[in-house]
Amino acid sequence: MPKDGGIGASTKRREDVRFLSGTGNYTDDINLHNQTYVHFLRSDVAHGRIKSIDTTVASAMPGVVRIFTGADFEGVGSVPCGWEITDRFGEKMQEPAHPVLAQGKVHHVGDQICAVVAETLEQARDAAEAIEVDIEELPAVVDMKKALEEGSPKVHDDLTSNLCFDWGFVEENKAAVEEAFQNAAHVTTLELVNNRLIANPMEPRVAVGDFNRGTGDHTLYTTSQNPHVIRLLMGAFVLGIPEHKLRVVAPDVGGGFGTKIFHYAEEAFCTFAAKAINRPVKWTSTRSEAFMSDAHGRDHVSTIQLALDADNNFTALRTDTYANMGAYLSTFAPSVPTWLHGTLMAGNYKTPLVYVNVKAVFTNTVPVDAYRGAGRPEATYQLERVVDKAALELGVDPVALRRQNFITEFPYQTPVAVEYDTGDYNATMDKLTQVADFAGFAARRAESEAKGKLRGFGVNCYIEACGIAPSNLVGQLGARAGLYESATVRVNATGGLTVMTGSHSHGQGHETAFPQVIADMIGIDASMIEIEHGDTDKAPMGMGTYGSRSLAVGGSAMVRATEKIINKAKKIAAHLMEASEGDVELKDGQFSVAGTDKSVAWGDVTLAAYVPHNYPLEDIEPGLEETAFYDPANFTYPSGAYCCEVEVDPETGKVTVERFAAADDFGNVVNPMIVSGQVHGGIAQGIGQALLEGAAYDENGQLLTGSYMDYAMPRASDLPFYTVDHSCQTPCTHNPLGVKGCGEAGAIGSPPAVVNAVIDALRSAGQDITHIDMPLSPARVWAAMNNA
Amino acid sequence: MSQVTMTVNGKTATGDVEGRTLLVHFLRDELQLTGTHVGCDTSQCGACVVHVDGKAVKSCTMLAAEADGASVETIEAQAADDGTLNVVQQAFQDHHGLQCGFCTPGMVMSATALLKENPKPTEAEIRHYLEGNICRCTGYHNIVKSIMAASGQDVDSIAAEVAAQ
Numbered sequence: 045m046p047k048d049g050g051i052g053a054s055t056k057r058r059e060d061v062r063f064l065s066g067t068g069n070y071t072d073d074i075n076l077h078n079q080t081y082v083h084f085l086r087s088d089v090a091h092g093r094i095k096s097i098d099t100t101v102a103s104a105m106p107g108v109v110r111i112f113t114g115a116d117f118e119g120v121g122s123v124p125c126g127w128e129i130t131d132r133f134g135e136k137m138q139e140p141a142h143p144v145l146a147q148g149k150v151h152h153v154g155d156q157i158c159a160v161v162a163e164t165l166e167q168a169r170d171a172a173e174a175i176e177v178d179i180e181e182l183p184a185v186v187d188m189k190k191a192l193e194e195g196s197p198k199v200h201d202d203l204t205s206n207l208c209f210d211w212g213f214v215e216e217n218k219a220a221v222e223e224a225f226q227n228a229a230h231v232t233t234l235e236l237v238n239n240r241l242i243a244n245p246m247e248p249r250v251a252v253g254d255f256n257r258g259t260g261d262h263t264l265y266t267t268s269q270n271p272h273v274i275r276l277l278m279g280a281f282v283l284g285i286p287e288h289k290l291r292v293v294a295p296d297v298g299g300g301f302g303t304k305i306f307h308y309a310e311e312a313f314c315t316f317a318a319k320a321i322n323r324p325v326k327w328t329s330t331r332s333e334a335f336m337s338d339a340h341g342r343d344h345v346s347t348i349q350l351a352l353d354a355d356n357n358f359t360a361l362r363t364d365t366y367a368n369m370g371a372y373l374s375t376f377a378p379s380v381p382t383w384l385h386g387t388l389m390a391g392n393y394k395t396p397l398v399y400v401n402v403k404a405v406f407t408n409t410v411p412v413d414a415y416r417g418a419g420r421p422e423a424t425y426q427l428e429r430v431v432d433k434a435a436l437e438l439g440v441d442p443v444a445l446r447r448q449n450f451i452t453e454f455p456y457q458t459p460v461a462v463e464y465d466t467g468d469y470n471a472t473m474d475k476l477t478q479v480a481d482f483a484g485f486a487a488r489r490a491e492s493e494a495k496g497k498l499r500g501f502g503v504n505c506y507i508e509a510c511g512i513a514p515s516n517l518v519g520q521l522g523a524r525a526g527l528y529e530s531a532t533v534r535v536n537a538t539g540g541l542t543v544m545t546g547s548h549s550h551g552q553g554h555e556t557a558f559p560q561v562i563a564d565m566i567g568i569d570a571s572m573i574e575i576e577h578g579d580t581d582k583a584p585m586g587m588g589t590y591g592s593r594s595l596a597v598g599g600s601a602m603v604r605a606t607e608k609i610i611n612k613a614k615k616i617a618a619h620l621m622e623a624s625e626g627d628v629e630l631k632d633g634q635f636s637v638a639g640t641d642k643s644v645a646w647g648d649v650t651l652a653a654y655v656p657h658n659y660p661l662e663d664i665e666p667g668l669e670e671t672a673f674y675d676p677a678n679f680t681y682p683s684g685a686y687c688c689e690v691e692v693d694p695e696t697g698k699v700t701v702e703r704f705a706a707a708d709d710f711g712n713v714v715n716p717m718i719v720s721g722q723v724h725g726g727i728a729q730g731i732g733q734a735l736l737e738g739a740a741y742d743e744n745g746q747l748l749t750g751s752y753m754d755y756a757m758p759r760a761s762d763l764p765f766y767t768v769d770h771s772c773q774t775p776c777t778h779n780p781l782g783v784k785g786c787g788e789a790g791a792i793g794s795p796p797a798v799v800n801a802v803i804d805a806l807r808s809a810g811q812d813i814t815h816i817d818m819p820l821s822p823a824r825v826w827a828a829m830n831n832a
Numbered sequence: 833m834s835q836v837t838m839t840v841n842g843k844t845a846t847g848d849v850e851g852r853t854l855l856v857h858f859l860r861d862e863l864q865l866t867g868t869h870v871g872c873d874t875s876q877c878g879a880c881v882v883h884v885d886g887k888a889v890k891s892c893t894m895l896a897a898e899a900d901g902a903s904v905e906t907i908e909a910q911a912a913d914d915g916t917l918n919v920v921q922q923a924f925q926d927h928h929g930l931q932c933g934f935c936t937p938g939m940v941m942s943a944t945a946l947l948k949e950n951p952k953p954t955e956a957e958i959r960h961y962l963e964g965n966i967c968r969c970t971g972y973h974n975i976v977k978s979i980m981a982a983s984g985q986d987v988d989s990i991a992a993e994v995a996a997q
């Protein structure tokens with residue numbers, strides 16, 4: 045058993061105390077002296093040319109400090125994109141400008157036109173209503189395939205078309221894949237939509253800009269998963285503020301799920317305006333604004349084909365995807381349908397040949413970017429649905445078909461560039477068989493049928509690439525950033541530790557889990573260790589939290605820095621014990637010399653480091669503080685198998701999830717309680733995608749799902765208890781903790797299981813249905829059953 | 833502007849409010865009680881739940897003026913003066929009923945109101961009662977579990993959670 049507080053213990057979260065007692069410090073809780081409030085006037089048309097803006101009346105209204113328009117941002121940089129894709133033909137992607145406030149045209153409903161800064165929020169809102177904006181409405185493009193037709197209206201006048209890029213992967217395999225399809229004994233084809241989602245962290249975005257004229261220092265408080273990334277993108281590309289004059293603070297953040305990775309125009313506005321008016325400027329998004337300004341997720345339309353030989357071995361896979369970019373390129377948007385999607389198309393299977401084509405398309409909709417899983421759920425959904433459909437067509441058991449094609453030897457070089465280090469897909473499937481009680485399904489189905497309900501059983505596997513990512517590799521793939529992580533471990537004189545990390549916690553429990561790792565390394569109590577994150581003035585340059593990378597990359601940096609601390613502490617201890625450094629051991633917070641009874645405590649050594657009276661000053665410096673940057677050697681590859689059981693009401697088409705089980709392999713696990721919680725949350729979002737959620741636009745680009753009245757968020761009564769297991773552990777071989785990451789698995793692994801289960805339920809009633817697009821709402825299920 | 837006076841967490845609070853000022857903004861902006869959160873503008877999410885005269889109320893649906901003379905309790909008053917968490921709060925920590933913490937004040941206030949009405953709610957009753965509280969992080973599993981535990985029910989048998997060790 046792990047000792048309480050160390051690796052493997054389900055230590056209760058220390059951050060909970062402040063969250064449970066209402067003393068958290070979220071960005072909207074921050075109010076600065078002499079603060080003003082901004083309200084953005086946003087476009088209510090999807091596409092239009094701004095003919096005039098008249099702010100005369102509004103400017104004279106009570107409390108108005110200043111009204112900004114696009115003209116104030118001429119010469120200011122464009123909100124940048126952090127990833128550049130090179131297409132099949134060697135051409136760079138098309139990249140439109142993204143001004144902080146609209147210049148000349150508006151490109152989606154919600155695009156910012158003007159910003160009213162006033163003494164109170166109400167005054168800012170009132171004044172915004174008095175601004176007269178004359179917009180000539182232009183035809184909007186919403187549907188991706190139509191957007192690519194000849195003669196379609198262009199979202200951006202200065203681009204050649206609405207095609208951002210046409211990406212092929214692996215282009216060299218294309219001909220071989222075609223040939224494999226010609227020689228196939230069976231080909232299964234499936235067309236599907238990965239529905240557009242809105243991340244909806246419960247805390248809306250907030251930004252507070254501040255400027256000190258005396259020092260020339262800027263500060264931005266913002267709801268971000270990666271404050272250093274915001275500092276770099278906004279400082280270097282938009283506003284031209286060097287990093288040493290710009291501090292970005294992301295305090296307690298109320299959930300992110302990807303949508304708080306990106307640098308948004310509102311952040312740049314508040315930073316810019318604070319200097320312009322020499323007062324703090326605060327913006328708090330309403331939920332309605334969030335729906336039309338937070339980057340959306342998913343929104344792929346795909347055709348996938350699987351080729352099998354006469355023995356049901358997978359011989360080739362090809363997929364064509366249209367990926368919606370929305371109106372502008374959000375920070376990591378181009379990486380999502382490409383490198384985070386194409387590289388996962390081998391899945392858990394030894395399919396030797398894979399070809400992925402992705403056409404990324406501009407439309408007059410909110411930008412689309414990473415949402416929990418980012419590309420990997422889209423890959424998993426296609427693959428795990430087409431395998432189920434193949435099993436149906438061939439009349440074989442879908443689990444057996446999967447097992448037959450599993451990769452079983454590691455390391456495994458996939459045909460889609462990545463090399464899996466470890467995994468055991470049969471082990472997670474075996475575990476799932478047990479924890480989901482496959483054997484009891486027939487009885488449960490009979491019970492449901494006795495109540496007049498259809499019951500379905502769906503299974504899928506998943507593999508994901510996490511621990512993002514080796515910098516040299518992503519650089520070759522178009523990333524305009526490195527993806528290392530940093531940590532500074534500061535040991536205080538009396539033995540306590542303050543650890544500054546570039547990882548950011550917005551629900552993941554780093555403040556509890558990270559100390560568990562260090563506590564184990566030194567052998568001290570975890571309560572002696574404090575984690576600091578979210579402030580660029582404190583932590584060294586770090587890349588933040590997304591892609592299930594915090595422990596795998598940020599934790600590894602912390603381990604490396606702690607190793608340096610221990611090495612130095614051993615030198616000091618050797619001096620204090622008059623022993624040779626090589627003989628010093630550290631155990632349970634005590635340094636000792638092997639084979640003797642000499643020992644000094646951790647606290648004696650830390651004190652000596654800062655009160656260096658008896659100290660080897662000629663050999664080492666005083667103090668005990670170390671920094672490490674860790675750049676991963678490879679991605680990590682969590683994997684697992686998920687099972688969903690649904691009941692379908694044949695009268696209404698309503699689907700209820702009766703049971704859900706997950707068997708995951710996350711490698712080593714530091715805090716099992718937190719890991720289970722991450723899986724629960726991911727599963728809920730995956731079930732939400734499969735059954736409830738979907739952002740919809742009408743043909744004019746009006747967002748039809750603009751609030752919680754129309755966008756169905758999963759509620760407690762929509763979901764069951766989940767059975768989650770992470771006892772199958774094949775540790776990652778290339779990071780010091782052997783961890784793989786667990787934050788996104790639930791959202792990646794669950795949608796296909798739900799859809800597979802619903803299809804199974806409907807087929808159990810003799811319905812010849814092979815696919816329904818998500819979300820599987822009662823209306824869609826009923827229509828499928830009634831050929832409506 | 834008009835003046836309102838109410839009892840908030842046992843103390844008298846007075847302030848000038850506009851007719852349109854919502855109770856949640858009075859609490860957050862005037863009284864600096866920022867534990868109560870705003871997660872939506874359509875009264876759907878429950879991040880803003882407080883107790884008004886002992887009943888759970890979404891403080892974004894009530895004008896500050898309507899609470900004139902009322903007794904309001906917020907998340908800040910749930911723990912003891914020395915910071916010791918109450919039974920519901922402690923159950924949320926023990927059973928990992930929160931992640932980012934943003935929905936948590938509303939969840940705790942709703943759960944407390946539920947347990948007052950129904951001291952031993954079933955799983956289904958809890959899920960139904962939480963209709964107006966959205967959590968995006970936890971998938972509700974551990975919230976439901978926390979509330980059952982706070983009511984003294986045995987939660988060890990809930991859906992097998994095979995721990996890693």
Ligand code: FES
Nearest residue numbers: 871872877878892
């Ligand atoms: S803020 Fe009150 S219900 Fe959402």
Ligand code: FES
Nearest residue numbers: 931935967968969
């Ligand atoms: S804990 Fe984050 S919304 Fe509930």
